[in-house]
Amino acid sequence: MLRLCRILLCRLTADACGIPVLGGPVEATALGNILVQARAAGAIDGDLVAVRAVLRRTQRIVRYEPRGGEATWRAAETRMGG
Known part of the structure; x- marks a missing residue:
């Protein structure tokens, strides 16, 4: 539902x-937090565009x-x- x-x-x-x-996913807030922390820890290189690319590769994003x-x-x- x-x-x-x-x-x-x-x-x-x-x-x-x-x-x-x-x-995007229901867990978008939590995923965003995790990705920002991963970037801060050096696990993800790049800027916001790179972080968003990780999200797009790992989650289903639907365009309406x-x-x-x-x-x-x-x-x-x-x-x-x-």
Whole structure:
């Protein structure tokens, strides 16, 4: 169930904002902490780009593209008083 909620959140975010959204692992915060510590300890060389490359090689990252419907989101915003 949690996985489906995460997917729905990523899809709705991409649709509402009109930009691609990258969805990563649930453990992203912990993994980010581990990778920063590994870099500080010298286990990973390079800058932030290199650290992100490690994450991309080891974790499944899903790209959610906006599915149009901008008019639908604008109409909903208007209905909500925005």
